[in-house]
Amino acid sequence: MEALDNKCPSCGATIKFSPKEQKWTCEYCGSKFTLEEMQQHKNASSKEVNDIKVEKKDVVLETADVYRCKGCGAEIIADANTTATFCVYCGNTAILREKIQNSRVPDLIIPFKKVKADATVAFEKLVKHRPLVPKSFKSKNNIEKITGIYIPFWAYDFDVSGTAEFRGTDIQTWSDFRNRYTKTDRFSVVCDGTMHYDKVLADGSSRFPDDLMDSLEPFEYKDLVVYNHAFLSGFLSEKYDVLEDDAELRAKTRTEKTSLSLLQENVKHQQSTLLKHNLSINKHHSNYILLPVFMVNIKYHDKMYTFAMNGQTGKIVGDLPLGIKETVFWSAIIFLSCFVVCILLYLGGII
Amino acid sequence: MKKIRYFLLTVILFVFCIIPVYASTNTFTRTEDNLLISSDITVTSQNLDNILNTPAIDASEKIYDFADLLTPSEEEEIYQQVNQFINKTNFDLAIVTINDNNKLSAMEYADDFYDYNDFGTDAEYSGILFLIDMDTREIYMSTTGKAIAMYSDSRIDMTLDAIYQEFSERHYMQGITKFVTIIENYDTMGLPSNKDSKYAISDTGEIYREFPWLIVLGAPLAITIIVIGIMIHKNKLVRVATSSREYLDKDSLKMRVVSDRLISTNTVAVPLSTSSSSGGGGSSHHSGSSGRSHGGGGHRF
Structure with a gap:
């Protein structure tokens, strides 16, 4: 071949x-x-x-x-x-x-806008204001490899329609010279609505963790262009291995949640809870999209930490390790400074 | 013969009168015609019995050891301390010990004893009576006039809590001495404020500000846990997406409330509590049988 x-x-x-x-x-x-x-x-x-x-x-x-x-x-x-x-x-x-x-x-692609050097800067910025990250982890020398990859995503257009019933509650309290009164009113509120979602993303590759890919959002769709093989030159690229129908459930779940909370915003009572709903979420169209991601591998104490940077917006995500020394140090600093404040308040007669 | 009999009777009566004066406490006899009470007290059918059952004594003696718990030298020592207290604070002070309580409670005995004898330093009869009731095994502190405000409920509780054990252990002298020391120290502190709760009483009766260990250690610990918790949370950046809001086509959004029905309503009324005493500064008071107002509090021993 x-x-x-x-x-x-x-x-x-x-x-x-x-x-x-x-x-x-x-x-x-x-x-x-x-x-x-x-x-x-x-x-x-x-x-x-x-x-x-x-x-x-x-x-x-x-x-x-x-x-x-x-x-x-x-x-x-x-x-x-x-x-x-x-x-x-x-x-x-x-x-x-x-x-x-x-x-x-692929139907569409957002070409890379960031370069490898941006990922290094983004990583340094990420760890800069996080005092619990081990000091030695922060060094950019730990950056083992930065790879630009086009990652396959499924993007679904959904039409949502249906009704939802909510339990609304209003609580009023007042008191006179004898009693304190609490009045609880309960309401049954039914809302209906229709709405459309454009290109809800779901990770199409099983090689990259779904939550890590979710965290890279949002991508700006104004840069979406028709796919062409030539965009892949200079980068790695993956083909989807999660089938379109399989990834749909993840996109549907988050869409349903958002739709219900949108409907709930119509309930004008102090508290509201969802009772039941019959929302139908119909896939109107789907796109196979390649999105630009820099995978940043950090080697620290012989363990690999994976960070991902949105190749379009520069947003970097990944779980940072916790330094025991740093945690103890900052805990001690915070505790002692609060302790000193308390002593001063005591000497000042305030507590 | 008749003259001799009268003479003997007089001598016997005289001896009976003399013995209590030097052996213990000098009491006078109240009769319905001569109640030996202050002129401002209205005698009614309700309080007549109370008056008659209250010993009439010389209010300048200050120590009334009916229960004979103190030796004469101890009495003398306490008397000196009480005098010093009265001069310093402008409150009167009486110490009473009894074996038999012919009233309903230690409170009633203490209030009556104070009201139906000539105690009090000013127009409000300001002063304190400390009763050691061996009958009900209770120590009781009764306050009158300006002393009601000075010795708030919490101060009285603190005082009695600090001394009751001395009485359980029969250290009456130490208990009374400590009592006078404490109430004198409270007077030096001034009127009660909400800072009173921060004070504690030492073994010697000194009032000192308690070091608030719980706050001084607890608050920084809580703050540290919260701040470090937030910092740890900030290290975790990977989250599963749970919303599609950014993909919503806002122009397509059509929503309406189809119905909004009231299905139930219910009103609960809870009576407000009506306690008047509270915290550090409050002094609850009551009226004695004489009609005068008293504060006070007791503690079993």
Whole structure:
């Protein structure tokens, strides 16, 4: 099988997508091309490659396939879900053509806007104001690897309609010279409504934790463009392995929750609780989207910590480790300073 | 013969009168014609018995040891201390011990004893009576006039709590001495304030500000736990998404309230509590049989 690379139309070297300029920039001859310009030449962006679309052909087989690098001829080994990778020998971009063509082609993509250096800065900023993170963890030397990956997401358009019944409660208290009165009124409130949700995301890759991918939201949809293979050049890319229908439940659950809380906002009583509802959530349309993510691997005390940065907005997420020394230190500082304040209050006769 | 008989009777009566004067406490006899009470007290059918059953004594003696709990030298020592207290505080002070209580309670005995004898330093009869009632085994402190405000309920409770054990252990002298020391120290502190609760009484009767260990250690501990909790929470950035609100097409949103029905209503009335005494500054008071107002409190021993 052959890997599909992206050739510079002017010098023939491998050309990569530059997030900074939102153009394809050749590192060798310095030429820059827009998508339209690239498409006029025979490369990964051209129509004939991108037009082959396989609708809903779900292949979820975990087999490692061997590809031949276009640059040096070395073998590239990639598992079933990798669609774009690098040649370990020459660093050449390899877009795995068969992988893409044998399954559903992504509908839309948000190209990378951030570069690796942004991820380093974002990581340093993240740990800067968190005093409980171990000091040695904060060093950027721990950053083992920053990888830009296009991660597959499913995006569902939902039409929601239905009614919900809520229990509303109003409590009034007042008192006269003899008694304190508490009046409790209960109401049955029925609300109905219709609403539409546009591209509710659900992680389409089982390799990346769902909660980590959720935490990367929001992505700004104004940058969504029609998918083209050429965007993958210079980055890794994954193919979905969670089927469209399987990921839908996660998106539906959060949509239902939001819809019910929207309806609940109509209940004009002091307290309200949901009694029952008959919301119908209909998938109106779905999109297979690739979203840009930088995976930042931090090696600390022989353990890998994974952080992810939104490749569009720069939002970085991940669970930070807790330093025992730092926790004890800050606990002592806070306790002692409060203790001193209490002593001063005591000496001042306030307590 | 008749003259001799009268003479003997006179001598016997005289001896009977003399003996109590030096052996214990000098009492006078009240009769319905001569009640030996202050002119401002209205005698009614209700309080006549109370008056007649209250010993009439010389109000300048201050120590009335009917129960004979003290030796003469102890009495003398306490008398000195009481005098010093009266001079310093402008409150009167009487210490009474009894074996038999012919009244309904220690409170009634103490109030009557104070009212139907000539106690009190000013127009309000300000002063304190401390009764050791061996009959009901209770120590009782009765306050009158300005002393009611000075010795709030909580001060009286604190005082009696600090001394009652001395009486359980029959250390009457120590108990009384400590009592006088404490009430004198309270007078030095001034009128009660809400800061009273921060004070405690030492073994020697000194009133000192208690170090608020609970607050001084507890509050910083609670703050530390909360702040560190927030800081730990801030280290956790990965959360499952539970909302789709950012994907909502706001123009598509159509909602309405179909119905809003009242299904039940219910009103509960709770009577307000009517206690008048509270916390550090409050002094509850009551009226004795004489009609005068008293404060006070007792403690079993």
